[in-house]
Amino acid sequence: MAERLALLEAVRIGVEEERRMVCFESDYALVIKVVSSGTCIPELYGVVSDILSFVSIFEFVSFAWIPRERNGQTNMLAKSALIAGGTLVVD
16 A cells, blocks of 8 residues: 555656656556556556556656665655554555
8 A cells, every 4th residue: 555655646746846757666566567557457446547647747757666675765654654644554
């Protein structure tokens, strides 16, 4: 859950900051695959459809998978933000 919401928030920030060329990285392979293909599966529908609704705003956008070892700090930050917001996430 944290990874999906973190990716959505990153996309929203890119839009707010009027970025034109962006590359979003995540260690959540399934969401990267689904967003990159433009298709969806039921359990990811809400977040993926929100992400895809922003994609046309960018001149260039890519979504890339990275190993969790390279994404540890971001993963912890996303979980901390969800906990602080009152949403409990358990891996």
